[in-house]
Amino acid sequence: MKTxxxxxxxxxxxxxxxxxxxxxxxxxxxxxxxxKLFFYWFLINMFTDALDGFIARRxxxxxxxxxxxxxxxxFTMYLAGMYGLIHLKWDVLETYRxxxxxxxxxxxxxxxxxLMKFKEISSLxxxxxxxxxxxxxxxxxxxxxxxxxxxxxxxxxxxxxxSFVENMYFLIKLKKMRSNLKGLFWTRS
Numbered sequence: 001m002k003t004x005x006x007x008x009x010x011x012x013x014x015x016x017x018x019x020x021x022x023x024x025x026x027x028x029x030x031x032x033x034x035x036k037l038f039f040y041w042f043l044i045n046m047f048t049d050a051l052d053g054f055i056a057r058r059x060x061x062x063x064x065x066x067x068x069x070x071x072x073x074x075f076t077m078y079l080a081g082m083y084g085l086i087h088l089k090w091d092v093l094e095t096y097r098x099x100x101x102x103x104x105x106x107x108x109x110x111x112x113x114x115l116m117k118f119k120e121i122s123s124l125x126x127x128x129x130x131x132x133x134x135x136x137x138x139x140x141x142x143x144x145x146x147x148x149x150x151x152x153x154x155x156x157x158x159x160x161x162x163s164f165v166e167n168m169y170f171l172i173k174l175k176k177m178r179s180n181l182k183g184l185f186w187t188r189s
Contacts, residue, residue, distance in 0.1 A: 006063040006064065007061075007063070008063055008065045010061045010066070011052070011055055011061070012052040012053070012055045013061075013063065013065065015048045015051060015052035016052050016069040016073045018048060019045050019073040019074075019076075019077055020073040020076060022041070022045060023076040023077060023079075023080045025041070026038065026041055026042060026045070026077075026081075026084065030080070030083055030088060035144070038084050038088060039144040042080070042081060042140070045077055046137050046140075049073070049074065049077070049133075053070070053125075053130075062180070064179065067123045067125065068121075068123050070123070071121050071122060075107075075121055081136075081140065082104050082107075089143055092143065092148045095148075096153055096157075099157050102161075103156075103157060103160050106160055106161070109164075110164065110167045110168065114177065117171065118174075118176065118177040120177055122167065122171060122177070123177065123178075124167060124170055124178070124179070124181050125181065126163065126166055126181055126182065127182050127183045127186075128166050128167075129163050129167065132160050135155060135156045135159055136156055136160075138152065139152050139156050166183055169184065
């Protein structure tokens, strides 16, 4: 049986690695209270997150390492984003504090569960997770530029709740970690 090696030295993997390495600086910038720099840097990282996935799919550069690296970068970016929101925008988010804590719980629990079961973080990349990331990015963008939009927050919360349930369904059902699943509506029984 012939095996092939993945070319892990590609642009999508380098973009994911950049995001991963930039996270300590994002934490520092949020900690120092530099809201503008935090916002712009986080925005650039959100753009590179979308770009690495697009390039990987469009130019057939998807690798197992890339899926795991992207997931790890996403997880750490999420933590940095939550820290930044709490540290820089708590005056707005305090109104939603219990549901916001639940959002943080969702994201952390999915990866903790995957770590316990598969010894690696989740790299399912479900469509609901991608859509949720897009809505979260829009919420983040609007919050830092024009203020809070409660309807967008609750849309984000509802989609995050659905995505959490869908992710947990697959994590419980799967025997081994898989990457790049689409979701419940695309899975055959």
